[in-house]
Amino acid sequence: MTDSMPPDAAPPEAATPAPRPYSPGLEGVVAAETALGYVDGAAGRLLYRGYRIGDLVERGTYPAVANLLWTGEWEPHHHLPTAAVPDAVLTTLRALPSTAKPMDALRTAVSVWGATQKLEWPPTPEQARALTAFSPSALAAFARIRQGLEPIEPDPDLDLVPGFLYQLNGTPADAGTARALDAYFVVGAEHGLNASTFTARVITSTRSDIASAVAGAIGALKGPLHGGAPTEVVEQIHTVGSPERAEAWVRETIARGERLMGFGHRVYRAYDPRAKALRQVAESMDHKPDWLALAIAVEDVALRVLAELHPDRPLKTNVEFYAAPVLQGVGLTPDLFPATFALARHAGWTAHVLEQAASNRIIRPDANYTGPAERDLPA
Amino acid sequence: MTDSMPPDAAPPEAATPAPRPYSPGLEGVVAAETALGYVDGAAGRLLYRGYRIGDLVERGTYPAVANLLWTGEWEPHHHLPTAAVPDAVLTTLRALPSTAKPMDALRTAVSVWGATQKLEWPPTPEQARALTAFSPSALAAFARIRQGLEPIEPDPDLDLVPGFLYQLNGTPADAGTARALDAYFVVGAEHGLNASTFTARVITSTRSDIASAVAGAIGALKGPLHGGAPTEVVEQIHTVGSPERAEAWVRETIARGERLMGFGHRVYRAYDPRAKALRQVAESMDHKPDWLALAIAVEDVALRVLAELHPDRPLKTNVEFYAAPVLQGVGLTPDLFPATFALARHAGWTAHVLEQAASNRIIRPDANYTGPAERDLPA
Numbered sequence: 001m002t003d004s005m006p007p008d009a010a011p012p013e014a015a016t017p018a019p020r021p022y023s024p025g026l027e028g029v030v031a032a033e034t035a036l037g038y039v040d041g042a043a044g045r046l047l048y049r050g051y052r053i054g055d056l057v058e059r060g061t062y063p064a065v066a067n068l069l070w071t072g073e074w075e076p077h078h079h080l081p082t083a084a085v086p087d088a089v090l091t092t093l094r095a096l097p098s099t100a101k102p103m104d105a106l107r108t109a110v111s112v113w114g115a116t117q118k119l120e121w122p123p124t125p126e127q128a129r130a131l132t133a134f135s136p137s138a139l140a141a142f143a144r145i146r147q148g149l150e151p152i153e154p155d156p157d158l159d160l161v162p163g164f165l166y167q168l169n170g171t172p173a174d175a176g177t178a179r180a181l182d183a184y185f186v187v188g189a190e191h192g193l194n195a196s197t198f199t200a201r202v203i204t205s206t207r208s209d210i211a212s213a214v215a216g217a218i219g220a221l222k223g224p225l226h227g228g229a230p231t232e233v234v235e236q237i238h239t240v241g242s243p244e245r246a247e248a249w250v251r252e253t254i255a256r257g258e259r260l261m262g263f264g265h266r267v268y269r270a271y272d273p274r275a276k277a278l279r280q281v282a283e284s285m286d287h288k289p290d291w292l293a294l295a296i297a298v299e300d301v302a303l304r305v306l307a308e309l310h311p312d313r314p315l316k317t318n319v320e321f322y323a324a325p326v327l328q329g330v331g332l333t334p335d336l337f338p339a340t341f342a343l344a345r346h347a348g349w350t351a352h353v354l355e356q357a358a359s360n361r362i363i364r365p366d367a368n369y370t371g372p373a374e375r376d377l378p379a
Numbered sequence: 380m381t382d383s384m385p386p387d388a389a390p391p392e393a394a395t396p397a398p399r400p401y402s403p404g405l406e407g408v409v410a411a412e413t414a415l416g417y418v419d420g421a422a423g424r425l426l427y428r429g430y431r432i433g434d435l436v437e438r439g440t441y442p443a444v445a446n447l448l449w450t451g452e453w454e455p456h457h458h459l460p461t462a463a464v465p466d467a468v469l470t471t472l473r474a475l476p477s478t479a480k481p482m483d484a485l486r487t488a489v490s491v492w493g494a495t496q497k498l499e500w501p502p503t504p505e506q507a508r509a510l511t512a513f514s515p516s517a518l519a520a521f522a523r524i525r526q527g528l529e530p531i532e533p534d535p536d537l538d539l540v541p542g543f544l545y546q547l548n549g550t551p552a553d554a555g556t557a558r559a560l561d562a563y564f565v566v567g568a569e570h571g572l573n574a575s576t577f578t579a580r581v582i583t584s585t586r587s588d589i590a591s592a593v594a595g596a597i598g599a600l601k602g603p604l605h606g607g608a609p610t611e612v613v614e615q616i617h618t619v620g621s622p623e624r625a626e627a628w629v630r631e632t633i634a635r636g637e638r639l640m641g642f643g644h645r646v647y648r649a650y651d652p653r654a655k656a657l658r659q660v661a662e663s664m665d666h667k668p669d670w671l672a673l674a675i676a677v678e679d680v681a682l683r684v685l686a687e688l689h690p691d692r693p694l695k696t697n698v699e700f701y702a703a704p705v706l707q708g709v710g711l712t713p714d715l716f717p718a719t720f721a722l723a724r725h726a727g728w729t730a731h732v733l734e735q736a737a738s739n740r741i742i743r744p745d746a747n748y749t750g751p752a753e754r755d756l757p758a
Contacts, residue, residue, distance in 0.1 A: 377434050
C-alpha cells in the first residue's frame, strides 16, 4: 500500500501496473539475428549471405539462390523442378470459387499440403525445398482451374521458374521470358525481417511446422501495407503508351500532383538494388519486348525530371517499377502478381524458418493492459 | 543509368554495422496495448475487460464472453449458435487424409472459409462472430468425416458450445457436460499477448483479413511450446485410477523424480485462476462424473504433498490440470484437445484483430545481420 493510494482503494495487487515503454510496430526493436539477408538502404545494397543481389541475378538462378539461402552453399547450377500437387490440394482448388483471390488459394494450398505431409521438428532444407517446389505448381493449377482449364503436370527437366510458366500457360516459355521472371524471383527471394518473414519466425518459434509458418506468412503478405501495389505501375506505364510520350506524361502527372508509381522506398534512399538488377537483365536481352523498352524509357525520363524538380532529394526507382512490367510481360494477369511475389519469397521465408529453428526461443512479447481496472459484473 | 546510382566499388558504408541490442524472444518488450485481457501472475488474477475470470465463468457463457471481448458490452444472455460449413470447406475436409492432424484440418478450414468470404478492411465484430461460429462446425465435421460419419448441420437453437458437442456426437449433450465445456471455452478465450495472439496481430497489421490472421494463429498454437500437453494430464489421472490411490501415487511419482503434470506455470505464481474457475464449475455439478471426482481428489492430495515437500514455494495447479479431464469427460479424444483449445481462443484472437485494426501500425521489427560481410561470388 503506497501513500498515494486512496484509503478505499483495492489491495495493491488488484491495481493494474504502470505501463512500460511501448514500441509501436516494434520499430527499431531487434527481434532476430540473421545471416540470410542484409538490407542497406543508405547505400542501396542488398546482400544474401554476403553476396550482392546484382551478382546473384547475373550468375545464378532462383534454385541456386534458394539453395544458398537454405544451406549457405553456392551451387550456381543447382536444379529444382516444380513438384507434383497432391490430390487433396487439387480437390480443394477445384472446390474454391473461381473468384477467390489467388493469395487465398495459395494460403489454402499450402495449408492442405501441410496436412498431407509428415513435417517433423526440426524443419529441414528438404522440407523447405519440397514446399518451395510445390507452391508454383499449386498456384498455376488454380490459375488454370478458375479458367476452366486442366492443371498441367510438372516437367522434371525444367527448373522452377520456367516450370511454373509451363504449368501456367501449357507451353514452354521462351528463354528471355523465363530469364526475366527468374530474375524477379531472385530479387524477391529474401529481404530481411519484414512482417511476413517475422510472422513465419513467430510461428516457428512455438515449434510448429514449416507449412503453418508459410501459410501464416502468405496471410501477412496479403495485406496491402506489405504486398504493395505493382498493378498500379502497370496501369501507369500502359497509359504512357510509347517512349516518345514519356516526357510529356511524366511532367503532366507531376503537375497534376499525382504520384509516380514505382519511385521512392521506405528503406532505400539510394537506387533500389533490386530494380537495378532487374533493369540489367532487361537491358541484356537480345530481343527486348516492347513493354520493357517502354519501361526503361519511362524510368530514364522520370529520374531526370524528379532530379530536376527535387535536386536535394530526388526519388529513386524501386523494385516494383520493374517487377510490374516483368510480371505482365511474362503473361501473368495483375491479380496473380501478389501470389507470384509470395512464390518468390518462399525461399526466404523457409530459410528464416530453418534459421529460427536452429537457435530457437519462443517469440512472446508483452502488452500493456489499458482496459478497465478490476470490477464487478453488472448486477 | 543515372549519376546518383552508387558506384560499383564498395562505398565506406559497405561494412556491416555494429549489432544493436537484441531482445531474444522479445521478452519484456511491449509490442501492443490491449484493453482485452490482463494476466496478473503474482496475484493469480485473469481479467477480461476488467471482469474476473471466475465471475465470467459463474455468470456468463462463451457467447456472452466472446461478445464482451469483441464489443466491450456485457450481455449475459448473448446467443451465438454455430454456423453452417460452406460446401468448399466440406469438400476440402473430405479430401484430407483421415490421419491429418485436427489442427491442420482446422487451419485449412479457416483458410478455405476466408477464400469463400468477402472480408473487407477493417475487420468487424460481425466477421469475428461469423468466423468464431464457423470453426466449431468445421472441426466437428472433420472429426466425423475421418470416422466415416456424415457431418451434422448446426442447430440454431443451441448456443455455441452445446452446438459444437451436438455436431460432434450427433446427440444433444447433457446440461452438466455442456456447462463444463462452456466453462473451458470461457477460461480459454483470451490470455493476453501469447505467441498465437501476437501472430494474429502481426498479420492484421499489414491490413490483411481476419481469416489470414486466425489461420496464422492456429499455426502458431500448433507448436508444442505454445499449445501445451493436456494429453499427459489425462494419462496421469487415468493411471491413478481411484481417489484412495491418489496419495500413494503422488508420493511415488515425486520420489521417482517424475513431474506431476498440471502443476506449475510460467506466469502464475499463485493458483491459476482458470483452474480455480473450472474446479468451481466441477464442484457445483449435481452429478459429478467419476473422472471429475478423481481429478479433484488427486489435486487435493498433490497440493498438500507439494506444500509439505517444498514449503517455501509449492507448485500450484495450472489450467491444464482441469482442462484435460473436462475435455476427456465431455467425450473428446485427446488428439482433438489442441484444436478445441483453438476454438475457444477464437474469441480472443478475433478481438485482438479488431483491436489491432482500430489503431493500426504495421508490426515490423528489425534484425541484426550476423552473416558474412559483402563478398564476391566464387569464380
